[in-house]
Amino acid sequence: MNSSIFNNSMPLSSEDLVTSQVAVHKLSQAKVSQDYVIKGVDPGDAEIANFLFTLGCFKGETITLISVLSESYVVSIKDARYSIGSDLAQAVLL
């Protein structure tokens, strides 16, 4: 069940990720202190997707991974710091 509104042109399953031409990382695989452009968000929950949107976390925006603390990822989006859990980090595609 997938109603995410951001993924019209994005590969959705892990097999697609492997076979697609474009190298797509998940935020959980990103390198620290490097800027990335968000290519899509897929948490499978429209409410969360909308919320992330209002923070500025959506397709086309820059996101930077500041550090990884235990299982949380500290990111910088639009000049603010957030700590997100690993499942959310895996949902942000770069």
Add this chain to the structure above:
Amino acid sequence: MIIVIVIINKRTFILKIALAGNPNSGKSTLFNALTGKTARVGNWAGVTVNKKEGLVKTTFNKTDAEIIVVDLPGAYSMSPFSSEEAITRDFVKTEKPEVILNIVDATNLSRSLFFTTQLLELNIPVVVALNKSDLTKSKNTVIDTQTLSKLLGCPVVETTSTKSSKNGLDSLLSTAVELTGKQQSAPFVSDGIDLSNAKLVEDSDIKRFEFVKNIVENVEQRQVKNNRHTMQDTVDRVIANKWLGLPVFALIMWSVFSISQTHLGPILADLLVGWIDAFYGMVEGLLGSEVSPVLGALLLDGIIGGVGAVVGFLPLIMVLFFLLALLEDCGYMARVAVIMDRFFKHLGLSGKSIIPMVIGTGCAIPGIMATRTIQNERQRRTTAMLTPFMPCGAKLPVIALFAGVFFNDAAWVGTSMYFMGIAIITFGAWVVVRITGEKNARSFFIMELPEYRIPSIKLALVSTLSRAKSFIIKAGTIILLCNAVVQVMQTFNWQFEVVAEGSAGTSILASVASPFALVLIPLGFGVWQLAAAAITGFIAKENVVGTLAVVYGISNFIDTEELALISGGSDVASIMGLSSVAALSYLIFNLFTPPCFAALGAMNSEMEDKKWLWAGIAFQFGMGYVVAFTAYQAGTLITTGTLGQGFIYGLAVTMMLIGTLLYFMYKGESVAQQKLTTYNA
């Protein structure tokens, strides 16, 4: 809490101003500065959980009108995600304030202005307060407020709500007043799109962000880039570290309790108790021998004694509140939530649940109210139900009393109670997940990490004093009343004759409490005096101490000479007639049964569901009973080799409770199976 101001004076016109803005933008600090109130401020997004109103102080209000300011919960946008954002949206749309004061965090324009442009569309005059201007200056970020004002189409005033003077507030308020009755044009209009069409909303929002980005580029010049590592990030790496985080947190909490309970607290407490003693002596002297002994006892032991026993603990509780306030203000609590998420995840909760629980160590009521920021309904309700298991400030006197009287003030008594609370919370969360059948559900953790700041001593003091005030009021009313009633009920029998010495068992109180005492026999304290104290504990936990003081005629639990928390401990112990094991069991019972009525009221408003409320109360009562039972029976077995009284009955009750729990968990299992299949469909 909603503070409603009744206006009875010659001012005829009332101007209503709404304070709206992102979480953590300094709204509440501004509210406090403007109104002189002490709305709770904490440095983690989501502290204002209810709408608060206040009258603007006359120092700022130079008009003939009364100006009411309403502090709304922080919101990132108008589309409701959490219930706080819904409150804001509905308020602004239905109550039509005359002016909206939009507090914008100057250190984060690009996110904040999203909400601003939405507010500008409401056709209510908006004034933007560019707050935290001191921080932008220290970071060498320059914001061109003139251009910003032009691009937004509304006045922009720089403010620093944490400063007490030259903070821009005068100018802010006068600008707001000037705008009354004017129109507001919106620089960005979403063209009345259909809000139910997600795609259209998304497109419109993207355009809105573009618009905002444009403005920010024109208006802001940064030196310090936010997406680079800063000093604070380095601090975070230590504080929220995978291995260090928890010990650091444990150390900090330990110091908070140590300072309030062992060092600073008792010193202040002794001062206070000294005064109470002196007062007692003075009244005793005044009464002389002509006053009837009944009245004398009522006044001295019932009122001064009972209330004094409780009030003597006030300094310890206040120091605790003060330290917790400092902790919240500096921004550390958000990091604690990050640390705790790892553990809470396994219980079906998120790290955010730790915050209500830490607040709950001061008082469960604000703790329960703080659960409002947890988006997931089940998690919110579970946390609200479990927060009271953390011993609150009102329970401290009870712990101190028993630790002092029966265990020679050993530190392990208090500490073990907190750990037991944690254990019960863990168990409770685990059980709830299984009962609701959501053990396979996912939920997401996201927490804004605000910048660390030096906590304001002044703010912490102010908030502590307001707590102290409400405690004293509570002591002077509810606790006083309870103690007086208990004293009366104890002194008279049903024929309203004074009960003779030695036949206390014929008093009203004894006959009322005895039935309950029967139920408590398996727990080791089936005595009517203790049952009565436990019952009054439901009204306010401090009453347990107060009632015991009245019922046993002990009026002073704090010894000023030895800085110890008992006066003739062994005397008290023999009067109560409890073994140490039974005493421990009694302590456990009082700590882990449902909290005071006020906290239950808070639970009721957070649960929003009677089923959950009653289930929560039943769970709390069940836990208190079972744990106390186990402690007493097991303890008696270990120390004396035989089981305590009433073992069979207690066992029967326990089995029944456990059986009910298992039944619900089993039902939940099938719900979970169902949900799993719908997920995979």
